[in-house]
Amino acid sequence: MQYMLLIYEAEEIWENKNDAEKAEVLAGHRALNDRLHEDGVTFTGEPLMPTATAVSLRRRNGQTQISDGPFAETKEQLAGFYLVDVDSLEQAMEYAAMIPNNEAGTIEVRPLDQHILLPES
């Protein structure tokens, strides 16, 4: 089963960290990466640039509207993600708990819906 581990955190938290504090968080991600490799888990994960770099698209009345900036106005922003292929939700949560950002933010764990199939072309 594949799970998305979505990392939500107020962007100011990262911005206000000094280099040593940032290094500590990155070391936590390094440790998680190493652990996933050790356990033989297939996974990927990336950080995202801040929401100031976002573009949002909406299709309304047949017209695509483009606006710069993020879609949602929220206190915490999507900061990055992991996608892990594991046997159970418990395992996914175990890895999620190792994501260092959970001290100031929130990790949302969601299974991929792999039963939705695209129609034949």
Added chain:
Amino acid sequence: MDASLGPILKAAYPQVVATLIRVLGDMDIAMDAAQDALVKALQRWQVDGVPDNPVAWLVTVARNGAIDGLRRDQRVVSLDGSVVNLVSTPDMEVIESEIDDDMLRLIFTCCHPALNPQVQVALVLKVVLGFSVEEIARALLLSTAAAEKRLTRAKAQLRDAGVEYEIPAARELPARREAVCRAIYLLFNEGFDRIHDSLVATSPLIDEAIRLARMTARMFRQDPEVRALLALLLLSTARLPARLDAQGVFVPLEAQDRSRWDTAMIREGVAIIDAVYAARHPPGSYQIQAAISAIHSQAETAANTDWPQIVALYERLLGIEDSPVVALNRAVALCFSGELPAAVAAMDELRNVKQFERYQPWYAALAFVEAQRGRTDAAREAYRVAIELAPSVAHRAYLERCVAQLDA
């Protein structure tokens, strides 16, 4: 101290102060109360953990502490109705949208047009960023007494002008937003000026200006100019490590070692300006300046730079702000794009600009263009004045090197 608490408290501070000023009605009382609450948070959070909403926690604790203090001082009887009402208000629920509004109010108040820009910067440092008077003095190269005086004057000016602690009406917003951007830009330039001769690649003022720009960009979600300002600051800061050579001599953009530029900052700055342009806003001044900076940042060499595009962008900028400084930049860009006759004509039009009489960049640019067209004597004379007006030892050393090359 738990290392994770510092960034959380630092991020919360401006929002806490902003709300407290509204609730308590007094800037000084609000800042004292916020400080007390931060101290309490450091003690409590290490034991109990960080609360779900740190800002609401801090505001509640600070407000309760301030009211206790007021009661003790017996000052509560002499206060106006709003504070007395507040004492009887049950525990406050801080609504998140209210906090955002409070932040906007605070920034608008600090950047009120009734204040002169220098005073705005001091006030932003104190109130929004939580600098102490000593830190402000150090940052702005003032004595502590002078910094104190500037802050006192700021508060007096706010009082005299009858400035309301409020969000301006919708029709005033664009003009006020410009004042906010200008104050951030000024803060940034203050930081830039502090490190002229120094090999360090940043200064606290530059970092704080970027932090403030990020915060403001999040608040003015619909405003491409604020985001463009953030991109401009990032792209300018990215080049700082290359602006001096190993001997501490100034290196102009076209001669910089581009491998020393900060690639992470460039990636983010370019990504922001790409996003802003993708939404096809009518371009404003910061958008154009950031676009010019992005072109430089992405060029592999000075010769590879898309100079005609830069000339075109300066022309668009001239359409928005008809300033001789922009015209001068256009003239120099023309020279780099190989259009020497056009560059000379553009420079000739600027020769009698009053504003340029003691403007160092004018003489440096004039010397450069004269040298390009082989008028060595005219170039030497312009370099002489440019050296006399040089803002730093590093600039002087660079210009002297240019003169030596003329003679070679």
